[in-house]
């Protein structure tokens with residue numbers, strides 16, 4: 001019997017040996033009653049695209065924490081995220097939200113990311129030492145999403161800490177009453193703030209995302225205020241935790257592979273490829289969850305209706321059946337036969353993938369240009385967060 005410890009310091013430091021063992025010995029592995037972990041690329045890719053698998057967030061909450069917990073505001077808000085819906089509700093929301101989200105073109109987004117990255121580096125360049133997670137990786141996507149929503153940075157800082165509390169409701173490890181309470185507070189803070197923003201934008205519409213969401217229509221259909229507020233919260237959460245952690249992971253990975261870093265520094269046109277390889281090698285989102293809508297056989301295993309599968313994107317991205325020499329970080333990989341899955345796949349494919357890539361490319365570019373002597377301090381023993389769904393660093397000290 002395979003021993004699976006998803007909670008040990010060794011696992012957080014390097015989960016990939018366990019992932020490799022799971023892929024070969026137990027590719028669809030029972031984690032606890034009714035919950036499975038899928039680690040092979042082919043299974044992950046198939047489950048993400050199979051309409052017999054869907055989302056069932058509140059039922060999962062009820063099973064884990066009891067039916068009363070379902071009524072908590074944090075879980076109710078999160079349940080309005082399109083991320084957690086099935087067709088036809090998901091199709092409707094995704095169509096309307098994509099209309100607003102797709103308006104800004106790549107050059108405009110790049111300009112925005114560049115402006116904010118420059119401002120951040122200028123803010124700490126004279127200190128000669130900083131924690132890049134705190135002063136760069138987190139603030140950058142927050143500033144970009146604030147600019148897109150046209151909300152003041154000072155305002156977002158009020159509920160920024162709270163967003164970390166709201167994210168906890170997605171964690172695999174169980175959360176306690178204090179964490180539920182903090183998540184409720186976060187949901188309320190979001191609600192209060194963005195309801196006021198909606199009121200103001202109805203009166204004075206602009207070209208910002210909130211105004212565009214208020215105007216988005218498909219036939220006679222429009223988004224209501226609850227839908228807008230919950231999904232702005234989703235964009236805020238999905239847009240900054242993921243990207244901030246990914247930027248830290250990309251920096252660490254590049255500095256752990258000095259030959260690849262030199263290659264990139266010598267040829268910045270490799271940035272898009274470098275970001276693709278960072279996303280494959282050390283992605284920040286390791287788990288996407290799906291629930292079986294009926295009994296479904298995968299290989300020798302049958303997932304029963306109502307059971308959950310955690311699709312392990314981090315493990316799928318290192319599957320040797322698809323990527324040759326998968327544990328090697330190689331920017332110049334030949335054209336990949338199959339696409340890595342850092343942004344998921346199927347109907348829930350990351351809506352912000354284009355923005356995330358732009359932010360990551362721009363951030364690395366500006367950092368390397370402005371700080372040519374940049375060195376990271378704790379690359380052999382970095383401080384990984386003790387979380388499974390999101391993989392990222394607590395801090396990343398650097399000097400130049």
Ligand code: HEM
Nearest residue numbers: 082083238239242243246285288343344348350351352356
């Ligand atoms: C490196 C950064 C990012 C990573 C690794 C990432 C990863 C993912 C993944 C894996 C999913 C699919 C989850 C599932 O299938 O259950 C997803 C969905 C989503 N992401 Fe991202 N994401 C990133 C950045 C962003 C950004 C910048 C935004 C927007 C500002 C964003 C918005 C969304 C939204 C709205 C969804 C839900 C789409 C739907 O349900 O149709 N993400 N992301």
